[in-house]
Amino acid sequence: MIFFEVAILFFICVTFLMILWMFINLTIKKVRDGRYKKLKNMADILIRNAIFLEQTEEIKLIPITARTAKMLSNDNFRSILTQELLSAKKNISGTAAVNLENLYNQLNLDKYAVKRLRSRRWHIKAKAIQELGIMGQKTHLNKIYRSTNNKNDLVRMEAQTTIVKLYGFEGLRFLDVVSYQISEWQQIKLLQELSRLAPDNFSGIEKWLNSTNMSVIVFALKLVRNYHRFELYDRITELLNHPNEVIRLEAIYTLEKIYTNETSKVLIDKYPLETLKNQKAIVKALQDVGYDDDIPVLIQFLGQDENELKRLIVRTIANINPEGLTEVENLPQSNQYPLDQIIKQIKGELI
């Protein structure tokens, strides 16, 4: 019975301790919130002054009050100021953004970020990398570049994004050496960073298309189609024979964007050898790259059982040439389910 009594007493004590912890935490949060508002106000004034400062030859430095300068030794204030600077920098561009970078440099805030860069805790390190990237701190390139192949996925992702943010297309050279897979999410982030830059005839893409890292090939294919690298057309058609299904799929999407007169024939030749998913992608691509001559072949493709594919084929025929639908209607099975309903839907879409 002593077991019960001890256990019950233990549970009750733990319960009371947790309740105490809860209320202490809430109180600390409330006090901190009040202080936070005050410090945030100070930081906002400083940032506002920096944003609206018109720099001349004589005035290079952003005026800082003695009180603010003194407050910089306060960790809380520095952290709030950095946060506010980062969120302001994310939302503005031009001279105001340069002013914010200048303020960051003037206050030596990078020094603290570099210190955090050495942290063993991944989230502190990743956040420091992000901070340096947003504030355009190119001087720390080596330290950040080393993290582009870090074993922690979040540190690695932030380092890769930051390198691209700071060096644009040139920053993509990490793709030469990255041994970890680049997730779809990371690819979206990298492409978004690149979309902010003027298109550049960057080099290295041929090498990436031959990478042993599958995700690097996928990303390179996305670059080819986003930046219309027509000179790589032959290499992309070669990738239609790649053993990896995803790479073949991306190659189909890419050919849709950099097509030639021959593309539809190349895709149609590959169609019988492909998986259902890639067959759908080929048929979809033919909406843009197909010709009237491809319609009879597409009609032949209707002789399979996948209804979704059938719908796509009929839609593609109608997109290539609406007259092609008449040929579909002349088929003996055009009055039967599902083709009769598919034809009705596609006709409705044409109106």
Add this chain to the structure above:
Amino acid sequence: MTWQSILVDMLTYVFLAYSIVLLSLYVFIGLYSIGEIKKYLFKNSFTDYRALASATQAPGISILAPAYNEGANVIENVRSLLSIHYNNLEVIIINDGSKDDSLEKLIAAYDLYKSDFFVNEQVATKPVRGVYKSRARKYRKLIVVDKVNGGKADALNVGINISQKDYIVCIDVDCILEQDALLKLAKPFLENTDKRVIATGGVIRIANGCTIEDGMLVKINLPNSFLPRMQTLEYIRAFLLGRMAWSRLNGLLLISGAFGAFDKEIAVKCGGYDHNTVGEDMELVVRMRRYMEELKQPYIVSFIPDPLCWTEAPASFKILGRQRNRWARGTIETLRMHKVMFFNPKYRLLGMLSYPYWFFFEYLAPIIEFVGMSCFIILALFGLTNWYFFFCLLALVFSFGIMYSIFAILMEVLTYNQYNRYRDILKLIGTALMEPFIFHPFVVWSSIKGNIDLYQKKNSWGEMTRQGLSTPKKPNS
């Protein structure tokens, strides 16, 4: 020793052993969830979801929202869904043979016309009467399907057949979504490079008492009524601790039917929702997992601790009883359908841990509790009860239950801190203290009734009357 005393001792030690294993598992779940929540919060603190909202490479998502007799709020609910900022999206409302004027209201409000739409019947369903699209370009993402009544699972299957995107998000039409809910739910599908994410779920919170205007959550409040407040605590405990721990183990068997995302290809290959069970949400997740295990393909069922979806909780014992009765039947039906996995090493963690846990501690727990209490009462009537032992065991279980609830509240305060007033926390603590005496016995009893109903082959959904969440606007002074 008489045979009676041997029997009493045996019973007592069986119940004690069961309680100790159960409590130990709860301790493990509570502690194990901490790491996962911390990791998520750190990761989330520097994630910019805006990148996904406008990205052309963002995965296509179809929102499937079945509606049955939702005429009172359907226009507002659909408006709320259409306001979600996501590039590659379609919103499919499935009118499941409503007897009210839901469809007419939708046609009028969104300028709908009946279109010739080929419904690709990948999953067998009740007949579709019509597919409606809007003439207005601003509502081009909207598709309304009118079908013969067949229940929620059947309506969702129609949605799957209509959907043209790669991922489906199944929601209750009256749920209130956070603005970035869809982005957060979509991200796990894009993050993993070595395993396929087949489903994702998020935290559901109780919206009773919150301020809701034009289908948007304006202010979070702790429910004033007793039962919704009990459920608020229950949801915090289940979602923040339970599901996070199971997600970390990759052993999650349930994604709430109120809000969850699925890889459509896998869902279709598995045959979609099963309309022979009232626990269609759990059953689909279990079937998808089983499918992946049998194919020996690496996969994940992911879970997000962010509160993404707010729903109205039953506010009366009658409706709550029906809900819990249905949940119990759904659990049993799902476990029965997949009994082949029980301690089957072929299904690895799913067969050796997740399924047995659900069997012993979700399905059997209320039965054992009920039988245990009944036994003690019978023994007491015969004067065979050791009252001191009985009360010690009861106090042990109750004090643990209260401690576990307080731990859940603490985790809420340390993480999302949505009920951040001292008064609210005190109310939650009070709720935790009362729960074992009022709410928990009722839930156990409803579950027992669910077992009995299933035995008697009563398989109705149970009408879920809702009061509505919209806060009446104050007249201008």
